[in-house]
Amino acid sequence: MKMQSLRRRILLAFIASSALAASLFGLSTIIFAYHTEDQVFETFLKAEASYVEQQLASDTLVTPRLTFASYYKEISALPQPIQTSLLHAPTRNEFALDGGRHFHLFRLSKGFLLADVTEQLVVRQMRQQLAVFLFTLLLIVVLCSAGFAYLLARRVLKPLHQLTRVVDSTGQQSAMPLTASFANDFSPDEIGRLAQALQKSWQRVAEFIGREQQFTQDVSHELRTPLTVVQGALTLIQHSPLTTQQILLVQRLQSAQLQINQTIETLMLLAREQLPAAAPVKLLPLVEQSILQQQAKLDGKTVKLQLDISVQSQLTMDENSLLILLNNLIGNAFEHTTSGVIGITFQHQVLTVQDSGSGIDASIREQVFESGVKGQSSQGMGVGLSLVKRLCDKWQILYQLHSNNQGTCVRLQFPD
Template sequence: MHKPARSLGQRIIWACVILALLCAALFSFFNVVFVYTVEDQFFRHQLMDEEKRQLQQSQIVAPLAAGMQIFQSPKDFPADLQQQFEPNTQRTEYSGEQGRHYHIRPFHHPSVKAPVWLVAEVSQQLVVRPIRDEMLLLYGISTLVMLLLAAALGFTLARRATRPLTQLAELVQKNQFSPGFAQKFPANEIGVLADALEQNWLRVQAFIEREQAFSRDASHELRTPLAVIQTSCELLLNQQWPAEQQQRLEQIQHSSRQMNQLISTLLAMSREQHLGQTETIKLAGVLEQLVLNLSPLLDGNSIELELQVAPDLEVQLNPVLLQMVLTNLLQNAFLHSAAGTIFISADSQQLLIQNPVHDDDQPTELTALFAKGRQSSGYGLGLGIVQRLCQQTGLELQLERQAQQLIVRLIWPQL
């Protein structure tokens, strides 16, 4: 049975954890951007205030703020700033050597033709950078705590939400239904599903009981007249009759045997639960007994039988099922074989029945009829039933036409 790679509960937990991780990462990113933006705006406003003060003076004067200088040209910048300076850009922030950090602002002063530059070295005034590692550590710890809380919340939700569904799935998997099992589930979508499942299960159980009762009654009603027919045929065959009447009586006897076997097969198929009980069976003994029982079908025909099965060969199958399948296959081979040799062999992998067929039997017709589960008048009765029996227990039935030979392979289930 196929099992999902991840349960529904695990998916709920992972969804909560991933959502918490995304939210924590998003808000941490916004917070970092916010504090850096606030800090940059603080220095920008300092430079703007100094620019206003300078414009109020007739000449350029020394800035009031510590770490702030005025330069006539970028060539006069400090060496570390001059190395990184990018002219013709709007960049106003540069990192220098030995932890220095610069903010610059150009402006025009009436006393000077060329623009002048306000440069503020703000490394001693930075607030975010000194606590950046601690801030990131705090974000990481907070994110981890949020993930643990999200996992706990997801586990709680998943357990509450999926426990009834898991119990229902176990009931379905183990087939441990009992009347009224839907009442144990809560009155939500799972309860509705359980109630619908119980109603359908009760309907199926009622249908199975009706079918089994009908099969028992039909089997009993059909066996009684068949027993009378078989007994009458046996009594009549003990007397001397003309060849034509003798042949008719034998045909009636063979048909009644086939009908009796068909009834037994149908009755067993209606009780599928009994076909799963397996035993270790010596195949040679079963085949020899069946060949002996069906040997009257070969009387009067130019047919020889060759049986090659090791005496110690064993198979693990239900004995009733094996007998029904082999009986149908052997009857088919004995009744509808052309003159020649029927070859039967078996090994640990498969059983092989090979019998000659008439020239007018077409393999395409056999294949089509067998695929549709119907019976061919040229190849016997019961192939569809045998196919269904094999499907129930893992057996594989293969039919193949080679030249004037019909090859039937019954492949044993692999343990």
């Protein structure tokens, strides 16, 4: 996932908010300037209207004092564009005509007072200077905001960066012991609380991993001793006179013992962080070996086995890991198929194991790769497919499972 810098996000947030505030301030300044200018004209016209009303009352010739104001007795005497505008908006008192001319209209008891304020529009004449001033102000505000945000982010995020370095160094050097008191280096604030929580979590994880590794080693050690004894006993029995039935039972015991050894090696593999060295492995001999190890599950069943694997087919991975995958997939197919056909094919780096059994219960199909999940008729502990998933994840193998009442198909896509 692409990392996004918190400092950059804080800077952008401050700059955006400052630019927005400065823009709103500039807009409000322009609106205020225009409104103030209109109010000034309105005040002048009211004073002039009072003077003209006195002249009308004394029935003398109306002569406005303002040089840019004119008196019109009737609406028909007004300029034609203003007459047209008043027909559509009778209450309108401000007009912007062609050529940049601007007028203010004031209604009298008899007639109209019209002021041509084109030359008195101060704001219009100052628009360029006002725009330059507001843009300069915007630039200053943004720069000041960016500087303040940078200093603030640097100060606030410093302990967070320190905590990130601790996490990164621990993740990159997993063998390095974590200092038990690293959280004490942080202030008692939110980041300090986070550091304490991480410290406690890491300590618990480290203790858990240590227990798991010790448990795996102990189990592996304790199981190897009786397995060695069993192997020795089987060797002695093989050199004794045996019946045909006894020979078959001894071979089955040897196959089971070999499978236990392979399982122990695989569990040790999964407990380690590093994978064993991969090497080219012929696929067909391992499939045949797995079939021999699992053949007891087909006793008394009318099942036809179809193999479509080239003698030249090979994969690059650990042989024990591949055999465990095959044993689980082929063993499941043998166990849950009572009649019909079981097909094992390998084409274009895809291994397919398909059976004609009753399929996996619909209620557990989505969770079938989770540990402990199994069907009602299963005699196992529900760890086989979970082990398959863990091995596939270790070796970057894509896996798919499709199942219905006509059978189950598992596909493994091996990397090229």
